[in-house]
Amino acid sequence: MALLKIIASGVRSLFHKRRVDSELDEELRTYADATVQDKARAGMTAAEAARATRLEMGSLDAVKHAVREVGWEATLESFLQDVRFGARMLRKNPGFTVIAVLALALGIGANTAMFSVIEAVLLRPLPYSDAQKIMRVASTWNRGGTLTSYTSSPPDFFDWRDQNRTFASMFAYYRGESALTGRGEARRVRVLSATAGIFSTLQAHPELGHEFNADENHKGANHVAVLSFGFWQAEFAGSPEAIGKSIQLDSEPYTVIGVMPAEFRFPLVGSDVYTPIGFDNNVMTQRGAHYLAVMGRLKDGVATKQANDDLGAIMAELRRLYPDKDGKWGVHVEPWSSAIVADVRVALFVLLAAVALVAVIACANISNLLLARATARNRELTMRRALGAGRARLVRQMLTEGLLLAVLGGAAGLLLAHWALSAIVSFGPKDIPRLANVSLSGPVLWFTMAISLGSALLFGLIPALRSSGLDASGLVRASVSSPREAQKLRASLLIAEMALSMMLLAGAGLLVRSFIGLRSVNPGFQPAGVLTLTLSVPDARYKTSASLEAYWNEVLTKARSLPGVDAVGAVTPLPLSGDDFSSSFSVEGRSVPDKDEPSAQVRAATPDYFRTLQIPLKQGRAFAGADRLGSTRVVLASEKAVKAFFPDGNAIGQRLRFGARGGYEKNEGEIVGVVGDVRHDGVDIPAPPIFYVPLVQAGLDSATLVIRGQSLSGSAQTARKLLQNIDHEALVGEVMPLQDLVDGSLGQRRFTMLLLAAFAGLALLLAAVGLYGVISYSAAQRTQEIGIRVALGATRGEVLGLIMRQGMKVAGAGLLIGLVLAFLLTRALKDLLVGVSATDPVTLAITAAMLLLVAALACFVPARRATRVDPVVALRFD
């Protein structure tokens, strides 16, 4: 009630200002009259009494002002007055306003965009209820002190799930692709195979039909499918009749039992079909088969640490019980939200820090401009003080002007951010999780508002405090020339700008150098001019290796017949595809216990694969057409594999037998040649040891075709048609240039580098504009001095040197401080650099030279203008 009354009376006096004012006038007049009468009664003459009263009461306006200050509406009113005045000042100086708003818009826009990315990728909760309780559980392998996370084996998963006391539920899954057949042309669908705990762990349930249960996690019982909403819409037009219908995945029938809600996605990129994993009866013996990803939901009130301890204790017992299979394995629990962004977190925070520095530089710049302008406004401000404006009042007014700039800059910044975000979404790397969801969301708008207001304070406070500190008596002395102290302040701001720019430049330089280094890394094959395309055939129809051999031979022949094709090969898995396959193996004649068997990456390839990718043959022979099904089994080793497993270099002639895990079991063969290394896992990751077996001898139903030739991209669709015609139920993937995979493998690095370089460029530009402004201003101030110098015989070169020296001193000081800062802070980039040290002297030297060059340019323009000063004009200049 009281609050309402206060608001009501405030509003009343705002709207009935005139009446309230006239009442106050009358009241004060009565008061004055009474005072005068009193004094007259005490014996003063009428004139004396009137004079004494005026002295006593002071200015009636001041009293009225004091009364008006009482209500909240007064603050609002003076604020509005300041806004109006500030807007007038900004309109009167369009040049200043445009530069300041632009600088702010760049700073705020870049920050807003960067924060939007961080909000979407790192901060926004995952789209599951109580998502912070969802944990990723990984098996860990301790190799020389560094823990590497791996998938887990079914028995380990069952033991964790059944024995833990910290998880409310747990599930395991793996992802795959299947051909959807029996509905026209075969279509690729993303299949997620999971244990029944997936629904309770993610707290998501079918909106139609029902979920699968633990009984269906058995081989034979697992041919049921829960559809994603999108798949249901596409294949069944959203009809409820879909429940109970059958779909064919890889030519095997699955009964549709449920449909998930539209917003459900798992994993974050989504799947089309969810099916139960069909474990066979001897699953508990497969403790060494690591292929399951595991997730769990913590019980209420359980911390990650407790869960780690709990599972850790179970794992310790498993190590004791199964030393041969689990002896070297550990377990690690981590919140899912942080597990998925582990790779990008450092880069994103480095970028946010960089972009914050850009905003600071923009603020310093505007501060500088305001300081220069404040000098020109000395007269106005001293006049206001003399008329009785308090210091706080002046500071408030100056800050309001700053606020106005910040609001304009913030609005323009939002616009810039909006554009920047659409660019980031379309050109950003595809492997940053949830980057596609970035938007100017609620939290982002709050952030933008906060930094706009923050920057108004940051750039407005120094000039405001300085100008308001002017002595009222300064009115007499006020002159246009700037006080020395202000010059010093502006120079320090400039030095700070230069130093921060130097730091950003150095950081960006390091990333650029590291990236250039990676670009020139030879991945071990020549990607240019190679197209890739993944094929797989339903294994239900190709039960024998002979039928598969026939299929692959026909594929290779047909592909080779395409116009412009030079070479065709096939491999699985393809380098840089993100897939890999490794197997333990034994070398004939060496006896080691099972558990100590070495393990290496295994590829299945056709004879021409090496020629197509131009992977060099180093020793012996490559695969040949004669290495067919039924002929002697052969193996190729990569140089790394030779170095790792045959240190004496005698690999050729040795016989290998590949181990227990699915796919290549019963594969064995004699090493007949050695080929060059291939960076399979990423251009920035060293090549692993690899063994190759012939595709047809391995009897695989899926592989990636690699085709080298000239101007092939036009015939991509022809090629797909041709291959589709060999078998209509085969799954023919999209054609993709191998170069795209190479570029994509560096996508995150390119993204970080480009953004940091853009921010550093922005910083340099802002600092250069600042330097230019200060030097121009001071050169203009010194026109008279220069005129005298020229009149006394100074040459143009001397005048040029004079002005340049002044600017370069500032730039040099900033550069030195910046180098020291860079030296200390670029360590933060350590994780993002490859092949270049965080304090690489070459990079630091080049970026420092760049800064000096830009600074010199920024000083040269005003300096040259100064040399054109006509001494006669200059001497008349006031």
Added chain:
Amino acid sequence: MGVKSDKLSGVVQGTLDMLILKTLALEPMHGYGIGQRIEQISQGVFRVNAGSLFPAFWRLERKGWIRGEWRSTENNRRAKYYALTDAGRKKLQSEAREWQTQTAAIARILEAKPGEL
């Protein structure tokens, strides 16, 4: 502002409010009268000028502790008379009680002798 120094300047704002409320508790009064009355009763210790009085009236009226009303004075001029409201009366009572507790406490502290502490 005025040449005559405002002797209340060292006193907290709340005190002036209390003095005004007390003055009005005796009888409704116009602005000049209130100032005079405070000076008289305090025997010239408190002299309040217009620059402090009027903002205080405004403030108290806003809080609903006093109510202003235009009336004619004894010599037939229009003046704004202020009167205490019920809320103002309650406020005055609690303020006065608070004030007495505080001054008594301060007095005890000031009279304390070395041995007592």
